[in-house]
Amino acid sequence: MFKLANDFRLLESGPRCGLNEWHLPVNKPGSSIMPGKVNPTQCEALSMVCLQVFGNDLTVSLAASNGQLQLNTCRPVIIHNILESIELLSDAMSSFTVNCIRGLKHNHAQID
Numbered sequence: 001m002f003k004l005a006n007d008f009r010l011l012e013s014g015p016r017c018g019l020n021e022w023h024l025p026v027n028k029p030g031s032s033i034m035p036g037k038v039n040p041t042q043c044e045a046l047s048m049v050c051l052q053v054f055g056n057d058l059t060v061s062l063a064a065s066n067g068q069l070q071l072n073t074c075r076p077v078i079i080h081n082i083l084e085s086i087e088l089l090s091d092a093m094s095s096f097t098v099n100c101i102r103g104l105k106h107n108h109a110q111i112d
Contacts, residue, residue: 001093002050005043008100012040020110025103042100049092056081 014020015036023038030037059081063074072078 005046009040009043023105049088053085056085
């Protein structure tokens with residue numbers, strides 16, 4: 001999903017100096033200094049969620065390796081981070097679908 005968000009952002013870049021192959025829906029006004037710029041807010045939000053999940057994954061890995069024999073006192077932090085990651089990814093994908101993917105348009109003039 002991190003790569004997906006970055007690819008969307010790259011393919012939408014433009015209108016003058018980027019690939020400009022896609023048009024993302026306008027969720028927030030762009031810069032007044034760059035007319036026509038659309039801020040890829042949903043791509044940025046999804047990227048931040050992915051970074052948080054990467055951190056949660058590292059925490060789970062370190063906590064899982066911290067047990068002695070058959071006892072791991074870090075199970076609460078493991079469970080917490082896994083459940084948090086599931087909730088974050090679920091909410092982020094719902095938002096990304098509604099606010100980005102559904103309004104996505106191809107720039108056929110640029111692609112051809």
